[in-house]
Amino acid sequence: MKLLAAALLLSAAALAAKPSDTLRPPVLSAAGPVVNTTLVNDAVISGSEFPARLSDFNFFTDSAASRPGIGVIAYRLNTPLWSDGADKSRFLYLPPKGQATAHGEGLLGLPVGAALIKHFTFGGKLVETRVLLHRADGWVALPYVWNAEQTEARLALAGKRIELVTPAGQAISYAVPNKNQCKDCHSQDGAVIPIGPKAYNLSPQWLAGLRSSGWIDQVPKVSRRIPLWEDRAKVKVADAARGYLDANCAHCHSPQGAASNSGLYLGWTVKDRMALGVNKRPVAAGRGAGPHEFAIVPGKPDQSILLYRMASTEGGVAMPELGRETRDPDGEAVVRAWIAGMH
Amino acid sequence: MRMSATLIAAASALALAAPLHAKTIAVAAGEGAQTRLQEALILAAPGDVVELGAGRFVLTDGLSLDVKGVTVRGKGMDATVLDFTGQKGAGEGLLVTSDDVTLRDFAVENTKGDGIKSKGADNVVYYRVRVTWTGGPKETNGAYGIYPVESIGVLIDGCKVSGASDAGIYVGQSKAITVRYNYVEQSVAGIEIENSRDALVTGNLVTRNTGGILVFDLPNLPVMGGGNTIIEGNLVIANDTPNFAPKGNIVAGVPRGTGVMVMANDGVLVKGNRIADNPTGQVLVVSYPKPFTDKTYNPLPRNVIIDENRFSGGGDDPQLPGGEQLKAAFGGRLPDVIWDGTGKQGPILNYRGAYLSLGIPGPEAGMAGAKPELVEPKIPVVIMFPSTEGAPKALDARARP
Structure with a gap:
């Protein structure tokens, strides 16, 4: 958590600073390159190779990848994807x-x-870091796994x-996705795209900061935001549940996503x-439907396939299909309460 | 010497068709197979062949292929086995999301979810691939064996599937499809064509499933309006395995002992099949029986033509409400063709014989309102026979170069 806090602080400070030039890297002059080891390696991002090490990008100024380099901005999602309780920091x-x-x-x-x-962190240790690179021919998703020394x-x-223990104390075989599996979720009509930074799941303050530093052309207009996950007990249960489903399911369950043929869209x-x-009714759920006939039966969470699959850890039944080995009791609770109160 | 224009054109067409640096990437079974095979599937370039050695590849996670024009080839459906018995994650054994892929001569066993799925993958060829759940029919088996969906151009040829808890071969929301010379047994549905058009299902053996060949159209899906499908020259024999699908599935409603079942759809020709010993009914023509709100969906079967088929046995142990009385009323065996009675017109029978109408007044009425009667077919005035060549001819060349 310390790491995350540090990163947030740093970029908050950077965002607050004005003018925007302070955030901008120095322009390389034709007379000779300015040597600055903290510059992000743009050639590697936009090249065609798959760099072997995370450090090849120079996104961070330290080997533990806790101090963002110039142009690397920390952010959070109002409601994030749950991944076996991993602490995540996003840039x-x-x-x-x-x-x-x-x-x-x-x-x-x-x-x-x-x-x-x-970054994905368990018990204060970095486990993996996933990067999405926007190259001229589209986005590329690459997973990086940390060594034991955290260097x-x-x-x-x-x-x-990777064998590890979750914050809930469960020993699991944690699956770092392969490059194609990244695309399973990060896909829209067959092309790789980011999932997280949707305006409706980002804080207005952060977006305003981005604007005032010149990093975005304008602040996106958002009519309704997904609530903060930590506020789930205070907000309407439908909003908490729909926010959770958006962050955890809608990347596949959308008309352009990997689960388009299901007709179940959870954005x-x-x-x-x-x-x-x-x-x-399910379409191609197979045994994922269990004994149930409908994705959601209003008022009856225990007869709803949606909750049945969220509460399973069995391959072929469990949803999401990737990235979840254990159950998310908080997520189940909001979805359960939402369905229970539905009529 | 001057080359003719045709020759030049042909030569350049060839050059375009075959990528210049197509290579073969060999992957052997054994230690680290998961990583080595998945890396090969990621690093393959269009036109490459990923060649799987003989032996058992012990895998813990689903594999995926997202490179266009790749061939994955094993040493034969019994020699090269991708063994997912210890699978921990992912929804299927192998997922293909790129076009023009050929999968051939290997087996997939005991996946937790579907066997092989290709989604939005046009012009896919499955040739002599085997998908097996080795423990026989069980509810805990994966749903589909071979599962192309949302694709244009599908050829499934010479494959073998056993034990799927939904359909052995399932083609969904697709077009231009050929399913031929396959052997499907001990699955809930042998072959299922769902929300698809222009499908040719021919020369298959489907036996000991709950239902043999199903042609369905379902509501509330991105692609609807299934039809123009030909079921010709198949062996649909003794599909008598009790239904082991999980209750929520649409196929959980398929009666044990169904030969060919057409639900909703527009234009289905059932012709020249050998249909024998299917104890509920050899051919069932029905509407979608459940409530739906989708206004664009037509739940009725239309233009279903039962042409000459060779029937024998069957209909002697019908799993229909009131089946025993019906059976007694018809002298111990139901007629070969059973229509639920919905829609303006029953199936068009292009052979001599009567069919059983259950006389259900509407799609959602159920057997409660049934008025079964034997119907002598009228001589049809005009018949628009479905016509399709199935998958594009170019796919044949990939199966049988």
Whole structure:
């Protein structure tokens, strides 16, 4: 947590600082390159190779990847994807002269040369770091696995299984996704895309900071935001549950996602009750449906396939299919309460 | 010497078709197979062949392929086995999300979810691939054996599936499909064509499933309006395995002992099949029986043509409500063709014989309102026969170069 806090602090300070030039890396002069080891390696981001080490990018100024380099901005999601209780820290990198663009309530537009970086930490130890690189021919997702000494993270193209203990005390075989599995979730109509930085799941203050530093063309207009996950007991249960489903399910369960053929769409802005699963029969759920007939039976969480699959850890039944080995009691609780109160 | 224009054109077409640096990446079974095989599937370039050695690849996680035009080839469906008995994660054994992929000559065993899924993967070929759940029919088996979905151009040829808790071969929300010369047994549905058009299902052996060949159209899906499908020249024999699908599945409603079942759909031709010993009914033509709200969906079967088929046995142990009385009323055996009675017109029978109409007044009425009667077929005035060549011809060349 210390690491995360430090990173947040640092970028908060950076965001607050004005003018925006303080955030901008120095421009390399034609007379000779300015040697600055903290510069992010743009050539590696936009090249065609899969760098072997996370440090090849120079996203961070230290080997433990806790101090973001120039142009690397920490952010959080209001409600995040749950991954066996991992602590996550997220960073957005924008290249020199690069600027994000507002696209309504959804994903921020990020220029070629941008990158998203996400650390996964268990018990204070970095386990993996996933990067998304925006290259000229599209986004590329790469997973990096940390060594025991916490000094280096190496590319794990084919994924990896790591034995670890979750914050809830469960020993699990944690699955680092392979490069293709990254795309299973990070996919829209077959192309890799980011998932997290949707305007409706980002804090208005952070977006305003981004704007005032010139990192984004304008602050995106958002009519309704996903609530903060830690506020779930204070907000409408439907909002908490729908926010959770958006962050945990909607990347596949959307008309353009990997689960498009299911007809079950769980995004924050979906309004059609049938698409959301209310009295909707499964299509190709196989045994994932268990003994149940509908994704959601209003008032009956224990007869709803949605909750049945969230509460399973068995391959072929458990949802999400990737990235969850244990149950998320908090997530189940909000979805249960939402269905129970539905009619 | 001058080359003719045709020759030049042909030569350049060849050059375009074959990537310049196509290579073969050999992957052997044994230690580290998970990582080595997955890396090969990631690093393959379009046109490459990933060649799996003989032996058993012991795998803990699903594999995936997302590179266009790759061939994954083993040493034969009994020699090269991808063994997922110890699978920990992912929804299927192998997931393909790129176009123009050929999968051939290997087996997938005991996946936790589906066997092989190809999604949004156009022009996919499955040739002599085997998917088996080795413990026989069990509810805990994965759902689909071979599972192409949302694709245009699908060829499934010479494959073998056993033990799927939903459909052995399932083609969903797709177009231009050929399913031929496959052997599917001990699955809930042998072959299922769902929400798809232009499918040719021919020369398959489906036996000891709960239902043999199903052609379904379901509501509330991105792709609906299934039809123009031909079921021709198959052996649909003794599909009598008790239904072991989990209750929520649409196939959980398939009666044990169904030969061919057409639900909803527009334009299905059932012709020249050998249909024998299916104890509930040899051919069932029905509407979608459940409530739905989707206004664009038509739950009725339309233009279903039962042409000449060779029938024998069957209908002697019907798992239909009131089946025993029906059976007694028809002298111990139901007629070969059973229509639920919904829709303006029953199946068009292009052979001599009567069919059983259950006389159900509407899709959702159920057997309570049934008025069973034997219907002599009228001589059809105009028949628009479904016509399709199934998968594009170019896919044949990948199966049988």
